[in-house]
Amino acid sequence: MxxxxxxxxxxxxxxxxxxxxxxxxxxxxxxxxxxxxxxxxxxxxxxxxxxxxxxxxxxxxxxxxxxxxxxxxxxxxxxxxxxxxxxxxxxxxxxxxxxxxxxxxxxxxxxxxxxxxxxxxxxxxxxxxxxxxxxxxxxxxxxxxxxxxxxxxxxxxxxxxxxxxxxxxxxxxxxxxxxxxxxxxxxxxxxxxxxxxxxxxxxxxxxxxxxxxxxxxxxxxxxxxxxxxxxxxxxESIIKDNLSQEVCVITDANETVAQVGFLLPEYLKRQIKVETVSISQSRNDSHLQSIFSGQCYNFVCVNDKKCAIQETQQLVHMLEKSDIPLLHPVVLISVYLDISGNNSFSIGMEELASIKKFARETKKKNILVYGLLIQYKDPSLLQETVNSAAALIMALIKDRNPELIGQLLVA
Amino acid sequence: MxxxxxxxxxxxxxxxxxxxxxxxxxxxxxxxxxxxxxxxxxxxxxxxxxxxxxxxxxxxxxxxxxxxxxxxxxxxxxxxxxxxxxxxxxxxxxxxxxxxxxxxxxxxxxxxxxxxxxxxxxxxxxxxxxxxxxxxxxxxxxxxxxxxxxxxxxxxxxxxxxxxxxxxxxxxxxxxxxxxxxxxxxxxxxxxxxxxxxxxxxxxxxxxxxxxxxxxxxxxxxxxxxxxxxxxxxxESIIKDNLSQEVCVITDANETVAQVGFLLPEYLKRQIKVETVSISQSRNDSHLQSIFSGQCYNFVCVNDKKCAIQETQQLVHMLEKSDIPLLHPVVLISVYLDISGNNSFSIGMEELASIKKFARETKKKNILVYGLLIQYKDPSLLQETVNSAAALIMALIKDRNPELIGQLLVA
CATH class of the missing domain: 3.90.550.10 (Spore Coat Polysaccharide Biosynthesis Protein SpsA; Chain A)
Structure with missing residues (x-):
């Protein structure tokens, strides 16, 4: 050496x-x-x-x-x-x-x-x-x-x-x-x-x-x-490029979530290296630490809870303990899978405001949080929706735009 | 010469x-x-x-x-x-x-x-x-x-x-x-x-x-x-920079809209050259044409109609008639001012889908359409909200990200 x-x-x-x-x-x-x-x-x-x-x-x-x-x-x-x-x-x-x-x-x-x-x-x-x-x-x-x-x-x-x-x-x-x-x-x-x-x-x-x-x-x-x-x-562009080489997708075991959690990495893999982790694994410090030490700067959490701030908060804590956000901003995309089948998605301004407030706090730790909604209603449209979600995730990762934190995008 | x-x-x-x-x-x-x-x-x-x-x-x-x-x-x-x-x-x-x-x-x-x-x-x-x-x-x-x-x-x-x-x-x-x-x-x-x-x-x-x-x-x-x-x-960055030198803000005469239509340019002016136009002026071809010929590649329409596709459509037609979108992508941000005072902002998935569909069609004409919601509820918070809206508008203009078209951001 x-x-x-x-x-x-x-x-x-x-x-x-x-x-x-x-x-x-x-x-x-x-x-x-x-x-x-x-x-x-x-x-x-x-x-x-x-x-x-x-x-x-x-x-x-x-x-x-x-x-x-x-x-x-x-x-x-x-x-x-x-x-x-x-x-x-x-x-x-x-x-x-x-x-x-x-x-x-x-x-x-x-x-x-x-x-x-x-x-x-x-x-x-x-x-x-x-x-x-x-x-x-x-x-x-x-x-x-x-x-x-x-x-x-x-x-x-x-x-x-x-x-x-x-x-x-x-x-x-x-x-x-x-x-x-x-x-x-x-x-x-x-x-x-x-x-x-x-x-x-x-x-x-x-x-x-x-x-x-x-x-x-x-x-x-x-x-x-x-x-x-x-x-x-x-x-700036080269550094952004270097930071956009790998994403870690974290999903829970719920059947529908797992289906999207399976499809989404398939689409992302066409453009970026993907690590998939289950929520239970993600609660295991050592497994995530090994991903952190692999210099992964992008995380996607898929779950079916609206405004899953608690779930995201846990990952933020783990990232803080690591050296990852010290040298480069980390992108953390919280994907909310809406399986209610409602036509009218409704979200209160207070809920939106609380996501933004959380994102602003997290940004101080050099972690950029974005929200993404995937509606699971018509299974025949799922592929198209997941494709659109993957494109949005890639755009957020590549841009790392600090002004768009706390926004809820819709796939 | x-x-x-x-x-x-x-x-x-x-x-x-x-x-x-x-x-x-x-x-x-x-x-x-x-x-x-x-x-x-x-x-x-x-x-x-x-x-x-x-x-x-x-x-x-x-x-x-x-x-x-x-x-x-x-x-x-x-x-x-x-x-x-x-x-x-x-x-x-x-x-x-x-x-x-x-x-x-x-x-x-x-x-x-x-x-x-x-x-x-x-x-x-x-x-x-x-x-x-x-x-x-x-x-x-x-x-x-x-x-x-x-x-x-x-x-x-x-x-x-x-x-x-x-x-x-x-x-x-x-x-x-x-x-x-x-x-x-x-x-x-x-x-x-x-x-x-x-x-x-x-x-x-x-x-x-x-x-x-x-x-x-x-x-x-x-x-x-x-x-x-x-x-x-x-x-790429230099060209984006060159395209982000000027924005045209179009507002209607409604009193509340006019107030935001006044405040917003004030905030934007700190970062970019701003032209303001009233909706009635914008219906006058020659006035807008003079702005087009000044090589303005960014437009913000402020109104109080949810999903103001018709209003936006008219501007799209005018842009199409000009040479502007031929050489560079044009950013068009439709700002929806919600003066209902409702705490829960609710929007149907079908409405969101129709904005996205419109944006996808318009993108073929090299015009990038984004939505932005400003809630006018508490006048004491207006300055903060308009400041946040201006930051989002600048981010959209500077990035010109084609993947984020048709999204509704919230200030």
């Missing part, structure tokens, strides 16, 4: 002002699904057991913000360090906590290899981290690269084309990068103020000051850097 | 296979809000009166698809041309329809300046098109550029870093580009098969074969090319 069995730590520069994004909040602190981007990058490191320390370097005015984020989202193994006025100075500060006693209250254990990764690249996977660490161990330095999307041109002094580069010979240098600690630390100690103030590329410093030719490692498309507002939109 | 008063036409290469997107559909034909990307690029050209002909170059197997798109979305001034096996060969084919009689059934009038733009850059504005055309007229060639997002590196034969480019000295070459027709056509006639097969950059050909140093014009961030799946997500 540990790449090469060497001690590894990570430095995340998060000091940028994000001016290209065109907003007041630096992009690393912009919230996506209620959580700042930097927290996604930290989480991406933290879930990897062989990364010991995670150093997040932020500008002085954001130190408290960052500490609050760490506490709120339960991050571990993170040290916050005050950055410098440029990217290189910030990374250098991050490295110093492993090497200079006077710089931090307690000196962290010096890693053999250090990963450098941007706080605004939230989707980095263990595979590429492991690859750059292995390559850094062998070559002294390594970095992820990607094919160029656009041709690169050089302009002359008059603003006209001087020449264009042959696209196939060049690559975009991305993150993560990794270095033997001694190589990159030496490079930073040796480099000039001009490098520290105007340079951007760590691989370049390792080459210039330590004669280390970094190994270039082909990365995947998801390494891209959140730079513009459109990238925030893309990140 | 016409930049420099010269005849201008445009060529859109749309022959790519979109393999980087990782789907079966080439990216230019991927639907965003129900419309293929290429249609957005065509529309961006078509709305500019000084662009005469728009040549879309597609691979042979997509010619029928492209013709269907042109018909379905009512595009004008478009000629579909069969592409070659590479991007350069496709652009060359596109240019030939202005110069070679044997190539097309009717020779199009040769423009003085030709714009080349990608079918997968949907957000190009008149300003940058005008700038590159003016610059091309003066310099013979011109192209939009953007700052590099990542450092560009050159790799050595062993896969290690050879050198990295100084980011400030280079730019990403983007689209649109523009050329004196004679310059780019000459360049294509002169260039080698190797250029046609392996090159990607028109500016390079103009420099190499016509000694024309293109003027580089700083473009805006929205010129980016839809390349990966995340770019499709971003495009």
């Amino acid at each position: 540990e790449p090469g069995g060497v001690p590894v730590s990570a430095v995340l520069p998060a000091g940028g002002s994000g001016e290209r994004l065109g907003g007041a909040t630096p992009k690393q602190f912009c919230a996506v699904q209620g959580r700042p981007l930097v927290s996604y990058a930290v989480r991406a490191m933290e879930r990897i057991s062989w990364i010991s320390d995670i150093i997040v370097v932020v500008s002085p005015e954001n130190i408290e913000t960052m500490k609050t984020i760490i506490e709120k989202f339960g991050h571990k193994r993170v040290t916050v360090v005050e950055g410098g006025i440029t990217r290189h100075r910030s990374i250098f500060n991050g490295l110093k906590v492993f090497a200079e006693k006077e710089f931090s209250s307690h000196l962290l254990q010096k890693p053999e290899v250090v990963i450098i990764h941007d706080a605004v690249r939230p989707f980095v996977e263990e595979d590429i981290l492991s690859k750059v660490v292995m390559a850094a161990k062998e070559h002294g330095a390594a970095g992820a690269i990607r094919p160029l999307v656009s041709t690169v041109v050089a302009s002359a002094a008059d603003g006209c084309l001087d020449h264009s580069l042959e696209r196939a010979r060049y690559r975009a240098s991305e993150m993560p990068q990794a270095f033997l600690f001694d190589v990159i630390y030496e490079a930073y100690q040796q480099c000039t103020d001009y490098d520290l103030d105007y340079g951007t590329e760590c691989l370049h410093l390792a080459l210039k000051y330590c004669k280390t030719n970094a190994k270039l490692v082909e990365g995947t498309a998801d390494l891209w850097k959140v730079t513009y507002k459109r990238d925030l939109y893309a990140a | 016409e930049p420099g008063g010269v005849p201008v036409s445009a060529v859109l290469p749309a022959g790519g296979s979109g393999e980087r997107l990782g789907g079966a559909t080439p990216k230019q034909f991927c639907a965003v809000q129900g419309r293929p990307l290429v249609s957005y690029a065509v529309r961006a050209m078509e709305r500019i009166s000084w662009i005469s002909d728009i040549i879309v170059v597609v691979s042979p197997e997509n010619i029928e698809t492209m013709k269907t798109i042109i018909e379905k979305f009512g595009h004008k001034r478009v000629t579909v041309v069969e592409g070659g096996i590479t991007r350069h060969r496709s652009i060359f084919n596109g240019l030939k329809v202005f110069a070679e009689k044997e190539f097309s059934s009717h020779l199009l009038q040769k423009p003085e300046v030709v714009i080349i733009h990608d079918a997968v850059r949907p957000f190009v504005e008149e300003d940058i098109l005008s700038k590159v055309v003016m610059a091309a007229k003066e310099h013979g060639a011109a192209g939009a550029i953007r700052p590099l997002v990542s450092t560009v590196v050159a790799s050595a034969a062993d896969g290690c870093l050879d050198h990295s480019l100084e980011r400030a000295r280079y730019r990403a070459s983007e689209m649109p580009q523009a050329f004196l027709f004679d310059v780019i056509y000459e360049a294509y006639q002169q260039c080698t098969d190797y250029d046609l097969d392996y090159g990607t950059e028109c500016l390079h050909l103009a420099l190499k074969y016509c000694k024309t140093n293109a003027k580089l014009v700083e473009g805006t961030a929205d010129l980016w090319k839809v390349t990966y799946k995340r770019d499709l997500y971003a495009a």
Whole structure:
């Protein structure tokens, strides 16, 4: 598991002002699904057991913000360090906590290899981290690269084309990068103020000051850097997509409910991975915990009780005890199966108001509750109704719209 | 208005296979809000009166698809041309329809300046098109550029870093580009098969074969090319954003309705531009037509009739007569103000089913109908209820979720 069995730590520069994004909040602190981007990058490191320390370097005015984020989202193994006025100075500060006693209250254990990764690249996977660490161990330095999307041109002094580069010979240098600690630390100690103030590329410093030719490692498309507002939109959609991979359907043993509880997962399975659980199983903590630990963020409870707040409440308690709603909002759809056969479905405004109130309270716990009515009247229409219910469930899961909580939809 | 008063036409290469997107559909034909990307690029050209002909170059197997798109979305001034096996060969084919009689059934009038733009850059504005055309007229060639997002590196034969480019000295070459027709056509006639097969950059050909140093014009961030799946997500969000800039609120003269009809726009105005219209005005075609022509894609009808399908139907007819729902889905929210004071709001399943049926029919016309109930019982709670209604309206407008049509939400 540990790449090469060497001690590894990570430095995340998060000091940028994000001016290209065109907003007041630096992009690393912009919230996506209620959580700042930097927290996604930290989480991406933290879930990897062989990364010991995670150093997040932020500008002085954001130190408290960052500490609050760490506490709120339960991050571990993170040290916050005050950055410098440029990217290189910030990374250098991050490295110093492993090497200079006077710089931090307690000196962290010096890693053999250090990963450098941007706080605004939230989707980095263990595979590429492991690859750059292995390559850094062998070559002294390594970095992820990607094919160029656009041709690169050089302009002359008059603003006209001087020449264009042959696209196939060049690559975009991305993150993560990794270095033997001694190589990159030496490079930073040796480099000039001009490098520290105007340079951007760590691989370049390792080459210039330590004669280390970094190994270039082909990365995947998801390494891209959140730079513009459109990238925030893309990140939001990708995260929603990732959260919509699995749903857990909970039903009780009542015969009619069980029939719908059987049909509904069949329809949902065409679009999403489905776990089915009976109510009695759901009362068994350990069974649900195993689903929680499988990172399921969507739950559907089917029952024949109008406004089944009690049933839903129990699941809310269990979710609260787990870590699930800490990192991402959880969707919980309470499906009410009306088997009365009445033509006129009637519900009091007070009942509707109490569902909404419950949903508003639950939202504070990062759980989004929605209601869905399925009328079981004409068995010949059941398939069509369940199909419509499945489409609504998928729409609620994919959208995770916090404004629609507490609404009762009708299939 | 016409930049420099010269005849201008445009060529859109749309022959790519979109393999980087990782789907079966080439990216230019991927639907965003129900419309293929290429249609957005065509529309961006078509709305500019000084662009005469728009040549879309597609691979042979997509010619029928492209013709269907042109018909379905009512595009004008478009000629579909069969592409070659590479991007350069496709652009060359596109240019030939202005110069070679044997190539097309009717020779199009040769423009003085030709714009080349990608079918997968949907957000190009008149300003940058005008700038590159003016610059091309003066310099013979011109192209939009953007700052590099990542450092560009050159790799050595062993896969290690050879050198990295100084980011400030280079730019990403983007689209649109523009050329004196004679310059780019000459360049294509002169260039080698190797250029046609392996090159990607028109500016390079103009420099190499016509000694024309293109003027580089700083473009805006929205010129980016839809390349990966995340770019499709971003495009979708940007288009939804653009469609959520304005709402038209229609109310009748009933006193209570009028009160809500006054309060609701006040709340909405905090988030969106609001036009208010009385029902009697809305029956006046010309007034609504002026709102339609202002590109409003969102309508809210407030009334005190349960299931006000007739009222909504009338607006649907008017929208159908306009061009509005042709290019983008229109959101139409029917707000039912319940002034009965009943605690128990009761609605028959058949009524709900008829709203859903109506919404399904209307969706075929690209109009998304949603219901929203506001209960007017306790005047002291009115502000809170209207606030909640405004939040739901904004959520429906921003999401434009086709699965939730025909639902009755409760504020």
